Amino acid sequence: MADLLLAILGVLDSGVMQGLVFAGLALSVVISLLVLDFPDLSIEGTFPLGAAVAAVLLTSGEPPVVALVAAGVAGACGGLLTGAVHVRFGMSKLLSGICTAAIFYTLNMWIMGGRGNLPVLDVGSYFTWAEALDASLKQRWYSSLNAFFHPASILAGLLVVILLKGASDFLLGSELGVVLRGIGQNEVAVRQRGRRTGVYKVVGLALSNAYAGIAGAVAAQYQGFSDVNMGIGVLVLGLAGVILGQELFARLGISLASPQATTLAALVGVTLHQVILAAALRAGTPPTSLRLLAGVSLVAVMALRRRRRALTFSW
Amino acid sequence: MFGRTKSRRLFNDHFLTVVLTVAALTCSCSRAREGRSQETRIPVIGVATYGAHPILDVIADAFKAGLRARGYEDGKSARILWKSVEGDVNLASAVARSLVESNANVIVSITTPVSQAVARVARGKVPIVFCGVTDPIGAGLVSSWENTPGSGITGTSDRWPYAEQLDLIKAIVPKARRVGFPYNAGEANSRYALEQILPLAAARGFEIVPAVVTSMADVRRAAESLADRGVDAIYVSSDNTVMAGFEAVLKVAHQRKIPVIVGESANVERGGLATYSVDYRRLGDATADLVVRVLKGEDPGRIPVVTFHGEQLYLNEEAARRMGVSLSPQLRAKAFKIYGAPAASREHP
Numbered sequence: 320m321a322d323l324l325l326a327i328l329g330v331l332d333s334g335v336m337q338g339l340v341f342a343g344l345a346l347s348v349v350i351s352l353l354v355l356d357f358p359d360l361s362i363e364g365t366f367p368l369g370a371a372v373a374a375v376l377l378t379s380g381e382p383p384v385v386a387l388v389a390a391g392v393a394g395a396c397g398g399l400l401t402g403a404v405h406v407r408f409g410m411s412k413l414l415s416g417i418c419t420a421a422i423f424y425t426l427n428m429w430i431m432g433g434r435g436n437l438p439v440l441d442v443g444s445y446f447t448w449a450e451a452l453d454a455s456l457k458q459r460w461y462s463s464l465n466a467f468f469h470p471a472s473i474l475a476g477l478l479v480v481i482l483l484k485g486a487s488d489f490l491l492g493s494e495l496g497v498v499l500r501g502i503g504q505n506e507v508a509v510r511q512r513g514r515r516t517g518v519y520k521v522v523g524l525a526l527s528n529a530y531a532g533i534a535g536a537v538a539a540q541y542q543g544f545s546d547v548n549m550g551i552g553v554l555v556l557g558l559a560g561v562i563l564g565q566e567l568f569a570r571l572g573i574s575l576a577s578p579q580a581t582t583l584a585a586l587v588g589v590t591l592h593q594v595i596l597a598a599a600l601r602a603g604t605p606p607t608s609l610r611l612l613a614g615v616s617l618v619a620v621m622a623l624r625r626r627r628r629a630l631t632f633s634w
Numbered sequence: 635m636f637g638r639t640k641s642r643r644l645f646n647d648h649f650l651t652v653v654l655t656v657a658a659l660t661c662s663c664s665r666a667r668e669g670r671s672q673e674t675r676i677p678v679i680g681v682a683t684y685g686a687h688p689i690l691d692v693i694a695d696a697f698k699a700g701l702r703a704r705g706y707e708d709g710k711s712a713r714i715l716w717k718s719v720e721g722d723v724n725l726a727s728a729v730a731r732s733l734v735e736s737n738a739n740v741i742v743s744i745t746t747p748v749s750q751a752v753a754r755v756a757r758g759k760v761p762i763v764f765c766g767v768t769d770p771i772g773a774g775l776v777s778s779w780e781n782t783p784g785s786g787i788t789g790t791s792d793r794w795p796y797a798e799q800l801d802l803i804k805a806i807v808p809k810a811r812r813v814g815f816p817y818n819a820g821e822a823n824s825r826y827a828l829e830q831i832l833p834l835a836a837a838r839g840f841e842i843v844p845a846v847v848t849s850m851a852d853v854r855r856a857a858e859s860l861a862d863r864g865v866d867a868i869y870v871s872s873d874n875t876v877m878a879g880f881e882a883v884l885k886v887a888h889q890r891k892i893p894v895i896v897g898e899s900a901n902v903e904r905g906g907l908a909t910y911s912v913d914y915r916r917l918g919d920a921t922a923d924l925v926v927r928v929l930k931g932e933d934p935g936r937i938p939v940v941t942f943h944g945e946q947l948y949l950n951e952e953a954a955r956r957m958g959v960s961l962s963p964q965l966r967a968k969a970f971k972i973y974g975a976p977a978a979s980r981e982h983p
Contacts, residue, residue, distance in 0.1 A: 333732070337727065424820065424848060425819075425848075428820060433819075434772075434825050435821050435825055436746055436747060436750075438750055438775075440774040440775075467734070538724065541754075542724070542726060542727045542751045542754060544723075544754075544773075546723055546746075546747045546822075548723060548747075549724055551721075551722070552722050556724070596725065596728060597731075600725075600728055600729055600732040601732045601735065609718065609725075610720050
């Protein structure tokens with residue numbers, strides 16, 4: 320029984336940690352898809368961009384905070400590109416995102432000095448102090464227990480996520496957020512009220528991709544490497560979290576009619592998704608069935624969703 | 635909200651409970667299994683791999699056979715926990731953690747990014763044996779090929795016998811000057827290969843003509859562009875993207891009569907002309923050897939990284955005919971294996 324509890328704790332610890340690492344992606348998808356109604360594929364390029372920028376800065380001795388901020392700025396530049404191409408040249412939403420992702424695939428390699436992979440193993444990272452603290456906590460309090468939990472690392476991850484969530488809640492609740500939401504629902508109406516919707520869209524995409532870049536920087540520091548292929552599938556990862564969270568909140572009867580609730584739902588969703596994956600991994604499912612399991616669990620959620628009336632957000 | 639039946643509402647309200655229960659149950663199953671394995675005290679060998687791939691599958695089979703040959707049979711005298719990230723490198727940390735938590739006595743990590751994630755999570759807790767990492771120094775896994783005591787990590791590298799392979803081009807096409815090199819610049823191993831090849835090629839009077847691909851769909855175009863630029867031979871490295879679309883290279887090579895030198899024996903069988911090959915079966919076997927040494931208590935940091943040199947020459951007769959080259963009797967005499975007619979599926983209309 321004690322073993323079982325420890326195993327569940329381990330799975331929760333691993334899943335929650337992964338969830339916090341990818342939380343920026345979920346917030347990015349909230350801003351681009353839910354608010355702006357813009358299915359933004361460029362995060363497949365700006366997530367590894369953030370990782371690449373962070374890896375290069377950390378290996379050249381910059382402090383982790385600088386790496387995180389720089390990754391956010393770099394991600395925002397990626398969003399600017401997507402927005403500019405879409406607004407200025409009238410390229411479709413999907414295509415402009417695909418272009419940015421493609422362009423940054425190459426740029427990311429240039430940033431990493433012409434390589435496709437850069438280790439972040441033996442350099443001080445954002446999690447270094449937290450891991451040291453976790454190690455000493457374990458030594459002092461539960462060294463005899465065969466337990467795997469990392470309260471300090473989780474707190475460190477949580478700190479970033481709280482900052483990210485606070486910033487997004489503030490921005491989405493401000494006038495900017497209201498206009499962005501308006502554009503997402505009825506662009507023409509917003510334009511008729513004298514707003515330059517193009518500029519707002521570019522700003523919204525820059526914001527969304529800044530979050531993706533920061534998520535990439537966190538992921539690189541947590542995983543120990545930056546790889547040019549780590550962007551593959553991150554849109555799905557973020558999207559799955561957002562949808563799962565909304566579904567869950569709707570089912571629990573929690574209102575989603577505020578930016579705070581919507582971002583919280585996304586964070587809970589991405590964490591739950593990662594906990595499911597961690598449980599599946601821990602359970603020793605056959606090595607080729609993990610994706611099947613992940614896919615089926617999402618299909619199940621989507622199938623349930625159809626029975627409900629469409630979710631609406633109004634803030 | 636409206637007109638929902640009570641049962642549906644109940645189901646909906648308990649959705650989270652259901653999900654968590656399933657998660658908890660799966661945990662408990664695995665926990666129960668592990669409990670047994672601990673009682674009988676058989677070693678647990680955790681393997682974190684990248685997913686299905688022709689070369690990786692060859693390594694995996696040889697690895698399992700190698701463990702069996704050394705007395706570690708899965709389910710009897712050892713337990714092999716085989717976990718895959720299924721192509722998603724962002725899962726590698728979670729996979730590494732699940733192996734540490736499953737009380738693995740040693741963790742085998744296959745491919746560069748997976749090895750880095752495993753090193754990040756498990757270094758200092760569980761000994762690590764990496765496998766199939768072309769450039770373990772550049773990847774930050776070890777500080778030198780000789781390794782350092784206490785590093786807690788060792789492994790096998792599939793660094794290829796580039797010099798021998800370039801000499802092979804010279805032996806088959808003595809007039810060759812321009813050598814096409816299609817590769818995906820996003821793959822660490824290919825980038826490394828190119829860095830190694832450039833000086834070796836210059837010393838042999840070759841000019842390397844690179845052609846970059848980003849996805850399997852680009853491979854044919856890249857091969858045609860090389861043909862248009864008048865290369866005398868095409869040299870394909872361990873690039874996973876190019877290997878995935880290798881048939882497209884062959885098709886162009888047959889049409890334009892360009893010999894294709896590959897890096898690995900399985901691709902000679904697949905229709906490449908020739909290679910001096912790292913034998914991936916030996917790589918898998920050597921990895922098994924390292925695992926057994928570590929399980930017996932050796933310090934992984936005192937075991938140098940294992941590399942291979944190409945002693946085995948592979949040729950493909952049918953490819954030679956289709957690419958319009960002749961293989962000299964001397965070369966044939968040296969060959970470890972000569973493949974004849976390729977499989978019917980390689981026929982191009």
